[in-house]
Amino acid sequence: MGRHRKRSSSTVRRNTVIALTGLIPAGAITVASGYGASADIPFLQTRAAANESVLEPSVVAPAVAVAPAPAPAPEPAPASPPPPAAPALPESLAAGPLGVPGINVAAYRSAEQLLAQSTPGCSMNWALLAGIGRVESTHANDGAAGADGTLFEPILGPVLDGSLAGNNVIMDTDGGELDGNATYDRAVGPMQFLPETWKHYATDGNGDGKADPQNLFDSAATTGKYLCDGGLNMADPLQATRAILRYNNSMAYVANVVAWSVAYSTGIAPAEADLPRIH
Template sequence: MGGVRKTWGAVVAGVVAAVLLTGCASGGAGSTGPEATFAVSADAPRASGVGDAAFTDGTPSAELVDSGWLDLVAEATGIPRRALQGYAGAALAIGERQPDCHLGWNTLAGIGWVESHHGTIFGGHIQDDGVTSDLIIGVALDGNGFQEIPDSDAGAVDGDTEWDRAVGPMQIVPTTWAAWATEANGDGVPDIHNIDDSSLSAAEYLCYSGGDLGTEDGWRTAIAAYNESPAYLDEVLEYANRYADEAADAG
């Protein structure tokens, strides 16, 4: 993982740790080929009548995405529809704010898979309001196999007053949430357990870290800032390109 102030939690529990260890060493297969070294930037279409500045003008990020596309791509990729809506909405919203970042929804989806299996890691799901049905709290970051991050929030975000833990469907640690929490669903309160808010917060941080994620250097730098493990990058790369290909094949 990266530095303390802007570090993202990577491991929800032992099952995710196992996932990280299975990353493909040569990168993800897909539209950029079996030797891909960074993820393609896949775009999601806007809903009919939703303008290019809709999020800036107050439309919740989840309402930016075309519903027919969501139905089609959720079925093609196996990503739960509400999770996909969070990723795609965040990508469209960050595209308004930072058009030079070129962050695709598929990169957020790749991260969402590795971090929490799209909010289903403990048998729960993302509800219609975007909030996970069950709290997703990672292991204590006590230096025992993970980065050591002493408690920074008196347990307010993660419930732990001794060590920080990664929280929510995108597994964000309290220090990072304090710096990058972003409201996306229009209720005025960033919620780390909400897929819309957590996805847009992740998008803001990725763009800050990598600059232009349409380039290899930018994409790899951004993912390394989220989690510095090479196996983590490989896993995100594999799923990001796989999702992009499956969405393209679905039409």
């Protein structure tokens, strides 16, 4: 947010993006086994002692040939379980690259077009805005917004009263108008602006005559204006880094935003190592 602090996960590395592949079970391995058995019954004989003659029985039992028992048929191999079905994505998620909801993509691209007209030297790319939106609010809680970009539920950061580790104490600057707290400030909207910063850069991104921090189009356009301030050019990696640090003074934050931005530009999801924990 324009303050700007956040959370995430992993270890520091930038600009390294490795394709993420899903592992789907191909099926179980089956083993078939068989066995056989045979019986051999000896002839019935009567033998005398060595000094006695062999007595011939009146009836001699014929040899009985016994057919070997047939080997049992092999047990049928267990059927391989079908591979698990891929989980169905919500319609909005399926519509965008790498899980960016379609309504968010529209807001980021709209902001890029507005800035191309108002601040062409900034070279703003929608993927950079998407990187910030991913880190700040997971694209407004996976695109929970109406067709005009207005959120179904407002997104508010923690109250900045010093009770949460890592957050500064920031006294109220807007009388609670935007964040509902007249004592302390809290970040507002999907791009997490402090009220004072929002009022300075607020931009109407969807042409409805107002700038609402809880609207995807307005917040994306305002974020672009904030990043471009001071004549920074997002096509220059060093200047882009300066701009992102203005958003949150943390190199781990920069690494996360850049990793997701590159992912949205290339279609290759970032590895865990590209997403360091933001303190």
